[in-house]
Amino acid sequence: MSQFPSPGAQAMKAAVVTGPGRLRIDEVPLPQPRRHQVRIRLEGCGVCASNLVPWAGPEWMQFPTEPGGLGHEGWGVIDAVGDDVRDLRIGDRVASLGHHAYAMYDVADEHAVFPLPGAFDGLAFPGEPLGCAMNIFKRSEIVAGQTVAIVGIGFLGSLLVQLCARAGAHVIAISRRRSSLEWARQAGASEIIPMEDHWHIIEQVKQLTDSHLCDRVIEAVGKQWPLDLAAELTRERGRLVIAGYHQDGPRTVNMQLWNWRGLDVVNAHERDLTIYVQGIRDAVTAIRSGALDPWPLLTHRFPLERLDEALNTARDRPDGFLKALVVYP
Template sequence: MMRAAILEGPETVRIENATLPVPGPGEVRIRLEGCGVCASNVEPWQGQAWSRFPGDPGGLGHEGWGEIDVVGAGVEGLSPGDRVASLSFRSFADYDVARADMVVRLPDALSGEPFPGEPLGCAFNIFRRSDIGPGQTVAIIGIGFLGAVLTRLASDAGARVIAISRRQESLDLARRYGAAETIPMQDHHAIIDAVKALTGEGMCDRVIEAVGKQWPLDLAGELIGFGGRLVVAGYHQDGPRQVNLQNWNWKGIDVINAHERDPAVQMQGLRAAVDAVAGGRLDPAPLYTHRYTLEQLGEALAATRDKPGHFVKALVMLR
C-alpha cells in the first residue's frame, strides 16, 4: 500500500492508503521524492463545471521526481536505483508509474536536488518556440516560476527582457534572473506607454504571455511590434478567450501556442532542462520557495492560488 492524495470535491483533498501501482511492459515504477504543484492544478482543485469527483489517487500531480524501484518487462537502459524525473500524472502519492520513454535519468550533479521536470521542460520548449535571439526586445508578462526561467533563458540569449508582473517581489525576482527593465502590471494603458517609451514606439520583437488570463492576453497583443511573435505560454483552461484579430492581422504577427502535446517534443524539453541545470547554466533552486508534506497538499494548492509573500513555486515533498 501507499499514501495517495485524492481530490474528493472542490477544495477538499483526503489522504488515503491506495494499492501500489504495478508497472506493465515498457513501464517503470518510481518511488517519488517529491512533486511540484502547478498553477494548472488550482482550477480543478477549486472545482470546474466539468470536474468529476472523486479524482484518481495521486491525480493532478504531474511534476514528480524520484528513484525507480521496479522496471516492467522489456525496459532497457533503466534500472532500479536510477534517480529520474518523469512525465507521469498521478504523482501526488508515494509511487507513480511512467512509461520508460517518458523518464530522464538525473545525473550525479543533481544528486539530492529537487527536480520537477515537467515545468522545467515546458519552459525550454516555450523558449525554443519563441525563437529569441541577440538584440531582440522581449516582454514577458507574468513572472512566476515559468516567467522567471524564461527571463533567464531570454537574457542569456542576448535579448533585452522587459518583465511585467503584479507583485514587486516578482519584479525583483525578474531582475535577479536577468531582466533589463520591469513594469508593474497595474494599468493597461500605462504599461503600453512605458513599453513605447522603452522601445522608441517600436514595441517588442517577442511577447510571452505567461499568466493564462484574458487581460494579459489582450496586453500581449498591444505590446507586440509589427512582424513580431506573440507566444501564448499561459494555460488558458477556464473558458473561451477573445482576441483582437484586427490588431493581430494589421501587425502581421506570428502567434505561437507553445503548449506541447507531442511526447517526443515534451521529452526534448525535459532533456534540455536536465542538461542546463546539471551544467550550471540555470539555477532554479531559488524558485522553490515553499515546501509541504503530502498531508498539506490543500495548503500548497491554496498558496499556489493566493501567492503569499515571496511565493514562486510549491513542492510537495514525499521523502
C-alpha cells in the same frame, strides 16, 4: 505499518481530491508497472498552476480524483520495472511525466521518464515545468539583441527571464506582484513594470523601445487581460508566444490588431511526449551550462498531508511565492 512505505511495502499514501478545495489522504495498494513501464518511488512533485482550476471545482471536473491524480511534476528513484524495459534500471533517479504523482509512488511509461545526472542528487527536479520552459524558449526563437517582454512572472516566467536574458535579449518583465518583479530583476530582466494599468504599461514599453514595441512577447499568465496586453506590446511582424495555460473558458482576441501588425502567434504548449522529454534533456543541459538556475525559484515546500495548503498557496501567491513542491521523506 509505518506512516510512509518502506522498501518491500505493499501500500502507499496518496492524495484524493474529493470536491472543490477538499482532499483526503488514503492508503492504497502500490501501483504495479506493466510492460514498458517503470515504478518510481517519488521524492516529490511540483504543484502546477494547471491544478488550480480543477481544485476550484468547475462543472466539468469529476470527483473524487484517482489516487495521486493531478500530480504530474514528479521525480524520484525507480524501484520496479515492467517487462521489456531496456534502458532504465532499478535505482535510476529520474524525472517523470506520470500523472499520479501526488502519492508516494507513481507508474510511468519508460519513454516518459528521463534519467537525472548524479550531480543533481539531493536536489528537487520537477522536470515537466523545466522542460516546458525550454520548449517555450525554443519556440520563441530568441536571439541576442531582441527586446522581449514577459507578461507574468511566476515560476515559468522567472525561468524564461533567465533563459532570455542569458541569451542576450533585453528583457522587460511585467507582473502584478512586487516580489516577482524583484525575482525578475535578479534573474536578469533589464526593466520591470508593475501590471497595474493597461494603457500605462503600453506607454512605458513604447518609451523603452522608441515606440517600436517588442520583438517577442511571451504571455505566461493564462488570463484574458494579459493576453490582450501581450498582443498590444508586440511590434509589427513580431512574435506573440502563448505560454499561459488558458483553461477557464473561451478567449476573445483582437484579430484586427493581429492582422494589421502581421503577428506570428505561437501556442507554445507541447503535446508530443517526445518533445516534452527533449525539453527536460535541454533543461539539464541549460542548468549545466549556467543558462538556467531553477533551485532558488523553488520557494515553498509541503508534506503530502498539506497538499491542500500547497494548492491554496499556489492559488493565492503570497509575497515571495514562485513555486510550491510537495516533498516525500
